[in-house]
Amino acid sequence: MNKTESVSELPELHGVLFPGCGVTFTGYENAFLQKSGYFIEELFNRASACSSFKKPESLRNAGDECDELQNQLLTYCYSCAISDSIRQRYTTIPWCTFYSMGIYAALYHTGVYTFESGLKLIETAYRTVMKAKGSVSYALATIIGLERTVIEKHIVYAGGLLDIINENNSLSFVVCGECTTVTKLVQAVTDDGAMKTVVLPLSAPYHAVKDQTKLEPLRLCCDEVIVHVPDSTVVSCVNQTIMDTVERIKNTVIENVALPINWRKTFEYLLVNGGHTFFECGPGESLYKAGKFIDGKFTITGCKKYSAFLT
C-alpha cells in the first residue's frame, strides 16, 4: 500500500488506545481486518506455535466462550492485528496508551518487543498473579452510576479485602476483592442506586497484588523480553507518566499488575497534552463507551466506525 496516498483519505489520529481483556467483541473486528486485507489466522498460528493460545473455532464467535487466559491472549492477537493494519496506514501516530492488560499490545504496537514476546509476558503475568493470590477467591466488578465517595463508603462498610482498582470515569468504577465481599458490595450499591453492576468474568486480582515480591517471575520475564524503547509516546495508566526508558517500561509492567489504574486521569492527560482524535485499537468498544462520560472535545473511533473509511 502507498502510505502517502492513503493518509490523506483517512481521519487524522493523535493517539492509539489499547483496551484491556474481558471486552465484548462487536463482530466488526473481523470486518475491519478483512477490509484491511489482513489474515488474522496467520497470527493465530504464530500464537498457537509458541504459547497455550487455542485458535477460536470460528471467527464469528471469537471471544464468546473462552477462559480468562484464552480471552486475554485472543484480545492481544486482535489488538496486534488491528495495530498492524493501522500502522500500515499512518506514518506516525504520536500518542499511545492502554487500559489495564492492554499494555502488552501497546508495547508490541510501539516496537518494544515482538508479537511472541508479548504472549510470553501475558502468560507469565497471569500465572504469577494466580500463584500470588494463593487460595483466596477473587472477583472483579464494574459499578456504574455512583460517585466514588459513595462507593468508598460501601467498601468501608463491606469490610474485608476490597479496593477500587480503576476509575473509568466519574460514574464508572472497577472494584476487586474477595468473592464474597464483592458480591456483598454489588448488592449494597445496587440497593443504593447504582444504575448497573457487572461481575466480570475474571478471577486474577490484577491491580490488587499487595506483595510485589511475589511478582519476581514477571520481573525476570520483563528483563528477558523488554529491550527497546517505544517508537512513540506511551503513557502509563497507573501513574500517567511517559514510559520512555527500558527500566520505566519494566517497572510499569509490574506496577500495572500490582497497583490500581486510573483510566479517566490517563485519558485526560492525553487531552491536555494535545490529543483529541483517538483510535481504539482492539476488540469491542469499551474505551469509546468509557469516554462518553469524560469531559472534553474528542473522538474515539474503533473498528466499527473506521471500517467506513476502508472501501
Added chain:
Amino acid sequence: MAGSEVRDDIKKIVYEFLADECEVDIAAITDTTNVIDDLEGDSLLYIEMLQLIKKKYTLNVSMQAVGKYMLQNRAETVGKVIDLMIYVIENQEKLI
C-alpha cells in the same frame, strides 16, 4: 417553558438520542418501543440521556437519586423514559 413544551422538547431529545445511539430510523421509534429489547440498548443510555437533560435544564440531581428512583419506577419503554425525564426535571433532588 410550559409543561407541554417541556414534554415536546424532552420527547425530541429522547427520540433523536436513541435513534442516533442505537442506529435505528427515528420513524421506527414509538412511545411503546422497549429500550433494551427493541433497541438493544443498555443502562449506559439512561445515564447519557440523564446527563444531557441535566446539562440542558441545569438540574441539581445526582445520578444516585435517579438510580434509587428507578429501582421502584422502571422506565423500560421510550414513553416511560420521557415520563422519567420530566419527573426528574420537576422534582430534581427531591424525587425520592
